[in-house]
Amino acid sequence: MEEKKTILTGIRPTGNLHLGHLFGAVGNWVKSQENYNEFIEIADVQALTDNFNNPDKVRKNVRELTLDLLACGIDPNKATLFIQSRIPEIAELTVYYSNLVTIARLERNPTVKTEISQKKEIFGQKGEGITYGFLGYPVSQAADITAIGGTLVPVGEDQLPLIEQAREIVRKFNSIYGETLKEPEHMLSNIPRLKGLDGNEKMGKSLGNAIFLVDDDETVTKKVMDAMTDKTKIHKDDPANPDVCMVYYYHKLVSKDNLDTICKECKEGKRGCIQCKKELAKNMIEFLKPIKERRKYYEDNPEKVDMILKEGSQKARYRAMETMSNVKKAIKIDYFED
Ligand code: TRP
Numbered sequence: 238m239e240e241k242k243t244i245l246t247g248i249r250p251t252g253n254l255h256l257g258h259l260f261g262a263v264g265n266w267v268k269s270q271e272n273y274n275e276f277i278e279i280a281d282v283q284a285l286t287d288n289f290n291n292p293d294k295v296r297k298n299v300r301e302l303t304l305d306l307l308a309c310g311i312d313p314n315k316a317t318l319f320i321q322s323r324i325p326e327i328a329e330l331t332v333y334y335s336n337l338v339t340i341a342r343l344e345r346n347p348t349v350k351t352e353i354s355q356k357k358e359i360f361g362q363k364g365e366g367i368t369y370g371f372l373g374y375p376v377s378q379a380a381d382i383t384a385i386g387g388t389l390v391p392v393g394e395d396q397l398p399l400i401e402q403a404r405e406i407v408r409k410f411n412s413i414y415g416e417t418l419k420e421p422e423h424m425l426s427n428i429p430r431l432k433g434l435d436g437n438e439k440m441g442k443s444l445g446n447a448i449f450l451v452d453d454d455e456t457v458t459k460k461v462m463d464a465m466t467d468k469t470k471i472h473k474d475d476p477a478n479p480d481v482c483m484v485y486y487y488h489k490l491v492s493k494d495n496l497d498t499i500c501k502e503c504k505e506g507k508r509g510c511i512q513c514k515k516e517l518a519k520n521m522i523e524f525l526k527p528i529k530e531r532r533k534y535y536e537d538n539p540e541k542v543d544m545i546l547k548e549g550s551q552k553a554r555y556r557a558m559e560t561m562s563n564v565k566k567a568i569k570i571d572y573f574e575d
Contacts, residue, residue, distance in 0.1 A: 244269055245387025245421070247278035247321070247378070250298035251288065254305040255447035257431040257440030260490065263309045265391055265426045270316040276385050276553055277311065279303065279546075282321045282328070283378065286371045303542055305450055308532035313545040321381065323550035326557035330380035333568060335373060337409040338402070343372050347398045379403035382421045384557040391424040414567035418560075436465040436483050451532070454522050461487070461518040466510045476506035484510065484517050491524040492517065 360366030433446025502508035
């Protein structure tokens with residue numbers, strides 16, 4: 238039998254997951270855990286590049302994120318969940334990879350470039366606030382991927398330049414030190430981006446237009462009732478265009494049974510927005526229910542969560558140690574048997 242390919246993906250523990258994460262990324266990870274050898278990294282070291290002055294936030298969110306991922310259906314018997322900082326080999330690899338990347342190349346990385354300009358808006362044009370650690374995070378991400386031997390990396394479009402950078406590092410490493418590392422490839426998701434409740438192209442925490450998986454029923458209802466609809470519809474029986482309505486957009490995700498009816502009634506002016514939103518809220522709450530139930534189970538069994546992270550990190554570490562041993566040989570720093 239052919240060996241399963243290894244997937245490595247990562248996520249920063251900086252807040253709770255929302256529907257954008259679920260539909261854009263995590264839902265795919267839940268599917269791919271069936272057919273791949275899947276590793277999911279909780280990237281606490283990477284989160285600290287932006288949040289080094291707020292360790293409490295990162296610490297708390299490692300737990301929250303783990304609960305959210307398990308709630309979404311990541312099955313610890315199928316996928317391996319691990320914490321980045323528990324794998325010191327990743328930090329070690331980062332040091333050696335740092336020699337293979339120029340500062341100019343890092344500054345040219347489109348993802349980094351966008352983040353730098355956002356930071357400059359906050360910190361002023363002089364670039365204060367851009368740390369060495371931040372500029373180098375693509376190098377550390379290349380180490381994440383290659384340490385585990387990930388050949389497939391499921392990411393959103395904004396992460397593509399980081400995967401390209403990792404590929405370059407691997408090629409350079411292999412060309413200098415001999416064929417040692419595997420070049421990773423990206424896997425793009427079908428819904429790279431979920432629109433926000435306000436119609437914004439992206440659902441995001443900082444945009445204030447997200448439904449979080451931990452939102453209680455009342456909050457979900459309130460958010461749905463405030464969602465953007467076809468602005469040209471004034472009266473309950475005006476015909477409207479569902480294609481510009483966020484309520485219909487989310488109906489498409491969670492109300493699969495009567496979609497045609499919803500669409501038709503909306504177009505014919507036979508469906509008031511309030512009724513339509515109430516139905517969506519009900520379906521959304523129903524959709525979130527099994528997710529909440531799984532979360533509750535793990536919240537009530539914290540020692541299970543500890544075990545999942547501990548064992549997952551142990552398993553990931555064995556792979557990283559193997560990679561590190563090959564890397565040391567290649568760089569000729571394998572002075573003694575470990
Ligand atoms: N940079 C990714 C993000 O911000 C998180 C991440 C860390 C990652 N390490 C990774 C993604 C390795 C893919 C592979 O979402």
